[in-house]
Amino acid sequence: MKKLFVVLSMFLMGNVNAQKFEGAMEKGMLQFKEAKSPEEMLATSAFFERVADAEKDKWLPYYYAAQTQILAAWMNPNSDKDKVAEKANSLILKAELISANNSEIYCLKQMTAVLQLTVDAMSRWQSYGAIASEAIAKAKAADASNPRPYVLEGQYLMNVPEAFGGGKAVAKKILEKSLTLFENFKPASPYHPNWGKEQATTALAACQ
Amino acid sequence: MFYQLKRMKHSILIIAALLIGLSLHAQTRVQGSVKDKRGRIIAGANISIKGSYDGTTSDSAGNFSFRTYEKGAVILVANNIGFKMEEVPVTIGKDTLVVDFLLKEEINELSAVVITAGTFEASDKKKGTVLKPLDIATTAGANADISATIQTLPGAQKVGEQEGLFIRGGSAEEAKIIIDGSVVNNFFYSSVPGISQRGRFSPFLFSGTVFSSGGYSALYGQALSSVLSLESIDIPERSEIQIGISPIFLSAGFQQVANNKKSSFGLSYNWVNLTLYQKLVPQAPDFFNAPSFHTVDANYRFKTKKNGMFKIYAYFNSGDLGVRNPSLDSIGLKNAFSLKNRNFFTNISFRQFLGKGWKLNTVASVSYNKDNINTEVQNQQNEKIPVVNIPVIDFTHFNLDARQWMVQARAVLDKRFGAINTIRFGAEVWNNIDSARYTNLAGTFPTKISDFYTAIFAESDLYLSNNVAFRPGIRIEHSGLLNRWNIAPRAALSYKLDKNSQFSIDFGMFYQTPERRYLVANSNFSFLRADHYILTYQNLSTNYTFRVQAFYKDYENLLKTDAAVTNAVSTEGVGYAQGVELFWRDKKTFKNFDYWISYSYLDSKRNYNNYPTAAMPTFAANHSGSLVLKKFWVKQMFGVNWSWNWSTGRPYYNPNNAKTDFLTDRTIFYSTNNFSVNWLPKLGKANTVVVLGINNVFNETQIFGYNYSNRLRDSQGLLIREAVIPPAPRSFFLGIFLSWGVDRTQQNINGNL
Numbered sequence: 001m002k003k004l005f006v007v008l009s010m011f012l013m014g015n016v017n018a019q020k021f022e023g024a025m026e027k028g029m030l031q032f033k034e035a036k037s038p039e040e041m042l043a044t045s046a047f048f049e050r051v052a053d054a055e056k057d058k059w060l061p062y063y064y065a066a067q068t069q070i071l072a073a074w075m076n077p078n079s080d081k082d083k084v085a086e087k088a089n090s091l092i093l094k095a096e097l098i099s100a101n102n103s104e105i106y107c108l109k110q111m112t113a114v115l116q117l118t119v120d121a122m123s124r125w126q127s128y129g130a131i132a133s134e135a136i137a138k139a140k141a142a143d144a145s146n147p148r149p150y151v152l153e154g155q156y157l158m159n160v161p162e163a164f165g166g167g168k169a170v171a172k173k174i175l176e177k178s179l180t181l182f183e184n185f186k187p188a189s190p191y192h193p194n195w196g197k198e199q200a201t202t203a204l205a206a207c208q
Numbered sequence: 209m210f211y212q213l214k215r216m217k218h219s220i221l222i223i224a225a226l227l228i229g230l231s232l233h234a235q236t237r238v239q240g241s242v243k244d245k246r247g248r249i250i251a252g253a254n255i256s257i258k259g260s261y262d263g264t265t266s267d268s269a270g271n272f273s274f275r276t277y278e279k280g281a282v283i284l285v286a287n288n289i290g291f292k293m294e295e296v297p298v299t300i301g302k303d304t305l306v307v308d309f310l311l312k313e314e315i316n317e318l319s320a321v322v323i324t325a326g327t328f329e330a331s332d333k334k335k336g337t338v339l340k341p342l343d344i345a346t347t348a349g350a351n352a353d354i355s356a357t358i359q360t361l362p363g364a365q366k367v368g369e370q371e372g373l374f375i376r377g378g379s380a381e382e383a384k385i386i387i388d389g390s391v392v393n394n395f396f397y398s399s400v401p402g403i404s405q406r407g408r409f410s411p412f413l414f415s416g417t418v419f420s421s422g423g424y425s426a427l428y429g430q431a432l433s434s435v436l437s438l439e440s441i442d443i444p445e446r447s448e449i450q451i452g453i454s455p456i457f458l459s460a461g462f463q464q465v466a467n468n469k470k471s472s473f474g475l476s477y478n479w480v481n482l483t484l485y486q487k488l489v490p491q492a493p494d495f496f497n498a499p500s501f502h503t504v505d506a507n508y509r510f511k512t513k514k515n516g517m518f519k520i521y522a523y524f525n526s527g528d529l530g531v532r533n534p535s536l537d538s539i540g541l542k543n544a545f546s547l548k549n550r551n552f553f554t555n556i557s558f559r560q561f562l563g564k565g566w567k568l569n570t571v572a573s574v575s576y577n578k579d580n581i582n583t584e585v586q587n588q589q590n591e592k593i594p595v596v597n598i599p600v601i602d603f604t605h606f607n608l609d610a611r612q613w614m615v616q617a618r619a620v621l622d623k624r625f626g627a628i629n630t631i632r633f634g635a636e637v638w639n640n641i642d643s644a645r646y647t648n649l650a651g652t653f654p655t656k657i658s659d660f661y662t663a664i665f666a667e668s669d670l671y672l673s674n675n676v677a678f679r680p681g682i683r684i685e686h687s688g689l690l691n692r693w694n695i696a697p698r699a700a701l702s703y704k705l706d707k708n709s710q711f712s713i714d715f716g717m718f719y720q721t722p723e724r725r726y727l728v729a730n731s732n733f734s735f736l737r738a739d740h741y742i743l744t745y746q747n748l749s750t751n752y753t754f755r756v757q758a759f760y761k762d763y764e765n766l767l768k769t770d771a772a773v774t775n776a777v778s779t780e781g782v783g784y785a786q787g788v789e790l791f792w793r794d795k796k797t798f799k800n801f802d803y804w805i806s807y808s809y810l811d812s813k814r815n816y817n818n819y820p821t822a823a824m825p826t827f828a829a830n831h832s833g834s835l836v837l838k839k840f841w842v843k844q845m846f847g848v849n850w851s852w853n854w855s856t857g858r859p860y861y862n863p864n865n866a867k868t869d870f871l872t873d874r875t876i877f878y879s880t881n882n883f884s885v886n887w888l889p890k891l892g893k894a895n896t897v898v899v900l901g902i903n904n905v906f907n908e909t910q911i912f913g914y915n916y917s918n919r920l921r922d923s924q925g926l927l928i929r930e931a932v933i934p935p936a937p938r939s940f941f942l943g944i945f946l947s948w949g950v951d952r953t954q955q956n957i958n959g960n961l
Contacts, residue, residue, distance in 0.1 A: 024261050039252070046254040046265040053285075054259050087289045119750060122342060122840075130445060161845055162890055 024051045025060065025191040032068060038079070041072035049091065060191055062095035063104060070111050085116045103143035104193045109135035110152050125164070132156060147185055150178030151196040155203050172207040175200050236300050239273035240307040242266040242286055250311060253288035258295070276300065290314055313674050315627040321677045321704035321712075322746075327420040328361050344411040347836055348849035349882025349903050351941050353406045354417065355396070358436065359853070360834040362757070362789035362806040363421035366853055367827050368878070369912040369932045371396040371405040374827045375421050376761060377785030377812030378433030381723055382738075386428065386437045387414075388519070388557040390573035391638070393614050397501075398549045398579050400531065402915075402932045403493075408503075408525060408551070415441040421789075422759055423714030423742045426667040426681030426698045427620065427632065432720045432738040432763070440557075442517055443472050443509055446949045450476070454943040456485050471510035478503040480527075491935040496590070497530030497546060516560035523553045532586065536917035536930055537600050541585050541593065548580040565624035569634075572617045581608040595649065600918040606648040613641040626671070633666035642724050655728045659721060660688035667698070675704040687721045687735070694719040694735045709747040716740045722767045726776040733779045737764045751796035753804075761785040766816035773818050783814025783822065800840050807833040823871035826913065829855040829878075845888035854879040860913040864926045875911045880904045884941075894946040901941040910934055 028048050035041040045068035052061035066088045073084040092108050099105065110132045117128035136156075139149035154175035160166020178200045187194040242253040249270035256263030262276040263285075279300050284307055287293040291311035298305060328339055343357065350356035355373055359366045365374040372380025385395040387409070397405040411417075416439035424435045444463050452459035461476025483498040505523040512518060530546035557571040584592045584605045595602050620634035641658040667681035681698040698716035705711060719735040727733065739762045747754045766781025793804035809831055815822040824830075832855030840847040857874030865872065884901035904910070914929040922928050 020261075042252050043265045046252075046263070047261075049254055050256040050263045051261050053256065054261050083289055126445060161842060161888075164895075 021051070021055060021058065022191070028061070028064060029191065032064065035068070038072040038076035041068050041075060044068045045072065052091075052094070057098055059095040059099040059102065059105070062091050062098070063108065063193065066091035066095065066108050067111070070108070070115055073115055081115050081119050085112045088112045088115075101138075101142050103139045103146040103149065106135045106139035106142060107146075107148045107152055107193075110139070110149070110156070114152075114156055125160075129160075145181060145185065147178040147181035147200070148193065148196045150174050150181065151200045151203070154178060154200065154207075158203060158207055168207040172204065175204040175207065179204070234302065235275040235277055236279070236302065237273060237275050237304040238284070238300070238307065239271070239304060240309065241270045242272065242288070242309045242311060243270055244291065244311050244313060250288055250291070253286050253291075253309070253311070255309075256285050258283040258285050286311060290316070315671050315674050321671075321675055321702045321710050322748075324418075324420075324425075324700075327418055327424070328358075339417070343838075344417065346838055346847060346849055346884075346886060348851040348884040348901065349853065349880065350851075351406075351884075351901055351903075352411055352899075354409070354411050354414075354438070355407050355436075357411075358419050360804070360806060360836050360851060361419065361421070362755075362791050362808045362833075363434075363787075364419075365808075365810075365827060365829060365832060366855060366878070367858075367912070368404060368910060368934065369402050370827075371399065371407075373434060373436060375434040376759060376787060376808075377783075377810055377814075377825065377828045378738075378761075379825070379827055382432040382720065383434045383436065384428065384431035386435060387521075387573075388438075388440050388555055389569060389571040389618050389620070390555055390557075390616050391430070391614070392553065393575055393612060393640075394551055394553075394577040397527065398547055398551075398577075400529065400547060401545060402533075402912075403531075403935055408523070409438075413440055413521075414438045421757075422761070423698070423700065423716045423740045425679075426665045426683040426696070426716075427634070429663055429665070429683050429685055429696065429718070430661070430720050432718050432736060433761075440507075440519060440521060440555075442519070443469055443511065444474075447472075448947050448949045450945065450947045452478075452943060452945045454941070455488065456480060456482060456941070457943075469511075471508075473506070473508040475506045476504070485940075489936050489938070489940060492933065493935055494532040494542075495530065496532050496544065497528060499527065499529035501525060501527035512560060514561050514563070516558070518558045519556070521553075521555045523551075525549070525551045527551075532590070534930075535585055535601075535604075536915060536928060537604070537919055538585075538596075538598070539920070540588060541601070542587075542590070543604060544584050544586050544590070546582045548578075550576075550578040552576040567622040567624075569620040569622065570618065573615070575612075575614045577612045579608070579610045581610070582606075598919070602649050606646065608644060608646050610642070610644040613639075615639045629668070629670050631666070631668040633664075635662070635664045637662045640724065644725075657724050657728055657731075658689070659724060661721065662686045662688075677702045681716075685719060685735075689724070689727065689731050690721060690733060690735065692734060694737075708749045709745070712742075712744045712746075714740065714742040714744070722776060722779065726767060726769055726774070729775045733767070733776055734765050736766055736779065738762065739764075751794065753791065753793040755789075755791040757789045759785075759787060759789075761812075763814060763816075766814060768815075769817050771818055781814065781816030781819075783812065783816060785810060785812035785828075787811060800842065802838040802840075804836045805833070807831075820867050820870050824859050826859050826861065826871065829858045831856045847886045849884045849886070851882045852879070853882075858913070861916075862914070862929075863916050875913055876909070878910055878912075879908050880910065881906050881908070891946065894948050896947075897943075897945040899941065899943045899945075903939045903941075904934075904937060907937050910937075 028044065028051065031044045031047060035044050045065045048061040048065035048068065052058065052065055055061060069084055069088045073079040073081050089112055092105060095105050113128045113132040113135060117124045117132065136149045136153045139146065154171045157166040157174065158168055158171035182197045242250040244250055251266055251268045251270060253266040254263065255266065255272045257276055257278050260278050262274060262278060264272050264274040266272040281297065281299050284296045284298050285293060286309040288311060290313065292314050294309050294311055296307055298307060344354055345352045347357045347360060358364050358373060363376050367374050370380065373383035374380055375383050385392050396407055399405060418437040420435050422434060428435045444465055447463060447465045449462045457478060457480040459476060459478040461474060463472060463474035465472040480501040481498065486495055486498050503525045507521045509519045528548045530544065532542050532544045535541040535543045553575040555571065555573045559567065559569045561567050585601055587593050616636065616638040618634065618636035620632055622630060622632045624630050638661040643656040646653045663683060663685040665683040667679060670678045672678065679700040683696040686693050696717040696719055700712060700714045702710055702712040718738045718740065722733055722736055740759065742757060742759045744757045761784060763783035765779040766783055767776050768778045768781045769775060770777050787808060787810040790807045795802045810828055812828045813822045813824055835852040837850040838847065855878045857876055859871040860873055860875055861871060862873045880903065882903045883905050884899065887898040889896050910933060912932045914931055916927045916929045920928045
C-alpha cells in the first residue's frame, strides 16, 4: 500500500510538473503569437529562457528563446545583430546539449548565420553564407521530412544573386519542395515547431 | 481492502489539499532594479528565480517586479547580454522583497576597445574593420594591386616613379611587407628607373591585410616606418578552375578542395606580355623588349586535428624587359636598360591550438631573387658605342648581376588568459646573403655580404575593462653583421569613449639594420632608429568610419654615405616627420554607394645619405589625399568605381642650385583621376568577372621629378634636364576572369530535390 501511495503520488506530482511545463509553454506560445514589438519579443525570449533554465532537460524552450531573439533583431533595425547572434548561439548550444543532431536546431543555426551575414552582406556572404548552407545541409540530413530547412533555404536563396547560385528560379523549386513536405508534416506535440508554411507561401508568391 | 481504499482516498485528499493549498497560498512580490557598476540603467535584463519559471524582464527604467509562489531560501538571478550573470541568495517570506542588481560588464571582443585602432585592416573575420578584402579589387586606379590600394589611405605617399610603400616621410626601404609572418624581400617586381612597378602577388591570395602606418606591434621589426602584414587564405570555399584573359596577360589555374573540406591544393600559371598593349597604347620610352613575365605558383593546405592549419605556398617568376631613353649626357645617343629577373619565394606555415588557451604559430620561408641588369649607351642605330673617353658616358656601360638569398624561421606562442587578455611571445631568425658582380670599364667587382639576424619579442593585450586596454611590448634584436644588440620597447593605450568611438596613444622604438649594400666596405655601424608617438581618435560603426591621427617621428642614427652613395660613412644622420591625417568612409548615406576620403599633412626633414643639409626628402609631399568612390548595382552585378589621388609637389634635386638650396625645388601639383567598372555576369556555367579600368582619365600632366645631365648645359649655362613622367599619359586595363566552380551547396540542393 505504501508503495502504491508513493507511485501514485509520484505519478501525480510528475503529472503536475508536466502540466506546469505545458502550461508555461502554452503561455509562452501565446505571448510569442501576440508579441508585436521587439521589446515584447525579447520579453518572450526571456520567459522561454527562464522556463528552459528551470527545466534543464527540455530543448523546446531554448529553441523558442533563441528564435525569438533572432526575430526581435529583425524587428528592430537598430539592434546589434552580432551581439544578438552571440546570445542566440549560446541558447542554441544549450538546446544542442539536450538534443543532439536536431533538424530544428540546425535551422536556428542557419537563421543566426543569415542574421550576421546581413550586417555586411558584400564581405560576409562567403563566410556566413557557408555556415548557413552547412546548417541547412545538416538540418536536411537530420530529418528529411522537415519542411523548415527548405523554407529557410528558399528564403535565403531568393535574395542571393544568380551569379552566386541563388535567384528566384532556384528558390522557387526549393520552396515548392517545402510545401509538399508540409502536406505530410505533423508536429510531435502542440509545442514542437510548426511554423513556416505561411512564410513559404509568401516567399513563393514573391518568386513568381 | 476498504481500509486500503480509505487510505488511498486519504492520500488523494492530502495531495489535493496540498495542491489547493499551493494555489491558495498568497503570492509574494519581488521587485527592484538592474543597473551596471557605473549606475547606468539596464533594460531588458532577464530576472528569474533559479529552478522556477517565475521572473520577468527589466523595463526601460531598469525596474522589475513580479509575483511568485516560491517560498523560503531561493536564488535570484539577473542576466543580460554583455554582462556577467549575477546570482543573489534571498529568502522569500510574506512581504515584498526588494533586490537591486549591479551587473558587471563582461569583457569580450565585441564590446571591448580595439587596441590596434591605428591600423588599417582589410578582413572579414573581425567586426569593425575599415577595409574589406574586396575593396582591394574594386578601387579604381589600383588595378587590383594591394600596395596601390594602400596608397589611397592616409599616411601613404604616392611616389609615381618608384614602387614601394612610402609611409609618413619614410623611404620604401623603411617599410616591410609580411606574408603569414615571414618577410618578403622582393614584394614588388624589380625596379626599372623612372617606372613604378606592381606588387607580385594577387590580392585574392589573401584573406586579411593589416596595414600599420606607424607604432606597429613588437611581433615585427626591421622597419623604421611601417609594416604591411598579409594573411593567406585557408581552405577555399570550393573547387574551381580559373582562366583570365586580357590583352596584357593570360592565366590559368585550378583549386581542388577535398570533399571533407579538410585539405586543398592548387596550381596556377600566369603569362604577362606587354607587346600588344604597347602597340595599342604608345609609350614614351622605347621598349625594345616589352616586359614579359612567366609566373607559376602552387599551394597545398590542410587542416590538422584541433583546428590547426598547415599551408605551403610556392611562387616562381621569371621576367625580362628592355627600355631605351635618349641620353642626357650626349645629344643623339641613347641609354638602354635591360633587366632579367628570376624570383622564387616559398612559405610554409603551421598554426595549432595546443589547448588551455595556448596557440602556436610557426613559419619558415626561403626566397631567392636574381637581377641581371645591363645598361649601355647606344647610337641612333641602337648599337653599343665604343669608349669615347668621356667618363660619364663610358661608365654608363655596366652590368650588374645581383643575387639575394633569404632564409627565415619564426615561432610565436599565444596564450589567452582572463576573458580576452592575451600574451604573445616568440623568436625569429633571418639569414640574408647578398652577392653581386658589378662589371664596368674599370673591371669586375664581386661583393658578398651576409647578415644573421635574430630577435626575441613579447607583447601582451591587457584589458582592464571593456573601456581600457593596454598593450606593452618589447623586442630585442641582434644583427650578426653589425655585431650589435638593440632593445625596442613599444606600448599602446586605448580608451573607449562610447559605443563607437575611442582614443588611443601609441609609443614605440623601431630599429633597422642599414641597407647591406652600403656596408660592404665597413659594417661597424649602429642600427638606424625611429621613435614614434601617435595619437588616434576613431569613430567606427558598420557604415561609417572617421579617424584622425597625429604623429611625431624622431629619426636617429640614420645612415650617412659618401658623395658617390656607395659606402656608409657614419650613422649620424637625423630627421623628423610630423603630421595629421584624416580618414572618412561612408557606406550608408547613399544607397549602394560607398566612398572614402583621406587627407594627410606631412612635415618632414632629414639629413641622411649624401644630403649636405637637412631637407624634405624627395619621396615626401606636404599635403596629399584621395577620394575613392564605389557604386554597385546588386541586381545587375555591376559596379562603377572612381578615384582621385592628389598631392602637392615633391622636392627634386636640382644640380644647378647652390648647395644651400638643396632640394628646395618642387614638382608641379600631382593629380590623377581613375575610373573602373566591374561586371559579374554568369556566362554559361562560368562565374565571370569583367574589369575595365582607365587611369588618368583626364590626361592630367604628371611630373614626378627631373633627371639632369651630368655635362650638357643650355644657353644659360645650366645643366639640361628631362622630366620624369609616366610611360604613357593614360593607362588602360581590361581583364576577363572566368571560373567554373564545383559548388557543394549546389550539389546538395540538387541532391535533395
